Amino acid sequence: METRNAILRASLHSAALSIQIPQNHSFSTLTKIHSPKWVSLNIRYSFSSRTLLVKSKTQCRNSYAKIKCKGVSDIEEESPKPKLRRKNLAVFVSGGGSNFRSIHEATLNGSVHGDVVVLVTNKQDCGGAEYARDNRIPVIVFPNKKDGQEVFSAEDLVITLRSYKVDFILLAGYLKLIPVELVRAYPKSIFNIHPSLLPAFGGKGYYGMKVHKAVIASGARYSGPTIHYVDEQYDTGRILAQRVVPVLANNTAEELAARVLHEEHQLYVDVAAALCEERITWREDGVPLIQSKENPNEYF
Ligand SMILES: Nc1nc2c(c(=O)[nH]1)N[C@@H](CN(C=O)c1ccc(C(=O)N[C@@H](CCC(=O)O)C(=O)O)cc1)CN2
Numbered sequence: 001m002e003t004r005n006a007i008l009r010a011s012l013h014s015a016a017l018s019i020q021i022p023q024n025h026s027f028s029t030l031t032k033i034h035s036p037k038w039v040s041l042n043i044r045y046s047f048s049s050r051t052l053l054v055k056s057k058t059q060c061r062n063s064y065a066k067i068k069c070k071g072v073s074d075i076e077e078e079s080p081k082p083k084l085r086r087k088n089l090a091v092f093v094s095g096g097g098s099n100f101r102s103i104h105e106a107t108l109n110g111s112v113h114g115d116v117v118v119l120v121t122n123k124q125d126c127g128g129a130e131y132a133r134d135n136r137i138p139v140i141v142f143p144n145k146k147d148g149q150e151v152f153s154a155e156d157l158v159i160t161l162r163s164y165k166v167d168f169i170l171l172a173g174y175l176k177l178i179p180v181e182l183v184r185a186y187p188k189s190i191f192n193i194h195p196s197l198l199p200a201f202g203g204k205g206y207y208g209m210k211v212h213k214a215v216i217a218s219g220a221r222y223s224g225p226t227i228h229y230v231d232e233q234y235d236t237g238r239i240l241a242q243r244v245v246p247v248l249a250n251n252t253a254e255e256l257a258a259r260v261l262h263e264e265h266q267l268y269v270d271v272a273a274a275l276c277e278e279r280i281t282w283r284e285d286g287v288p289l290i291q292s293k294e295n296p297n298e299y300f
Pocket residue numbers: 171174175176177178179183192193194195203204205206207229230231232233234235236237
């Protein structure tokens with residue numbers, strides 16, 4: 001097939017390649033110049049609905065090289081990847097919302113293939129709620145009581161989140177217990193970030209600076225954020241991701257909090273990206289794993 005022969009003019013200095021391919025077909029190349037004489041070339045050649053991949057490592061004599069495919073085995077057919085639907089995210093906060101802002105910014109810059117469609121908070125004047133209003137993200141107050149009377153129930157919250165077609169719920173500094181109705185309505189779809197290496201320093205009473213003070217007082221040499229699935233109790237859901245932050249001998253709780261928070265921001269964006277790209281898988285023993293984006297054969 002004529003497509004199997006591509007005459008290449010490799011200008012090894014600028015790594016510019018020109019390829020003579022029949023008209024009305026598209027192609028893309030990936031080149032790697034190993035040395036003045038050797039170049040690797042992957043040609044992705046698409047026509048109609050088929051994509052062919054020609055891989056070759058070729059010795060270039062002077063500045064021309066003729067790539068010949070030895071047979072069909074040189075050509076792999078790439079089935080077109082189904083275009084992933086953008087996912088809808090609900091974020092829950094109670095405070096400043098720096099994790100929420102990191103996630104929102106990542107949805108805007110393309111790092112996360114999703115959109116924050118609603119913010120939920122128990123404190124309608126907190127920093128996270130203010131940021132949401134400034135960015136035209138709807139804000140829901142939950143729990144919401146007036147004169148001790150519940151005016152917006154857990155069932156109301158489930159119905160409202162369904163109306164926004166929420167795929168994933170991300171807790172980011174939310175300090176209230178998520179009701180069982182919501183946990184059951186969104187199985188394996190609610191996540192929380194906690195500022196210690198769970199299961200250490202977690203559970204009722206462990207939030208905010210209380211966590212970091214307990215870590216410092218314990219003499220622990222390492223801390224760091226944990227992202228876990230949310231179940232019906234505080235901080236007991238399956239661990240999905242962690243980052244390690246050394247605890248320095250002279251660290252105050254505030255200094256440790258700042259370093260852990262910095263790691264949280266990147267970790268939550270990485271996890272949100274994996275969720276929206278459907279790169280979560282479950283090990284046989286029930287441990288959730290994240291598939292590497294760079295190398296799909298690797299999990300962490
Ligand atoms: N069903 C769940 N709900 C929530 C979880 C969870 O894992 N399952 N995680 C928390 C977040 N969190 C730790 O990561 C956490 C938040 C708050 C508390 C706590 O002790 N809160 C106090 C009240 C604090 C306040 O109102 O200011 C309390 O319940 O007495 C512990 C852990 C979010 N929800």
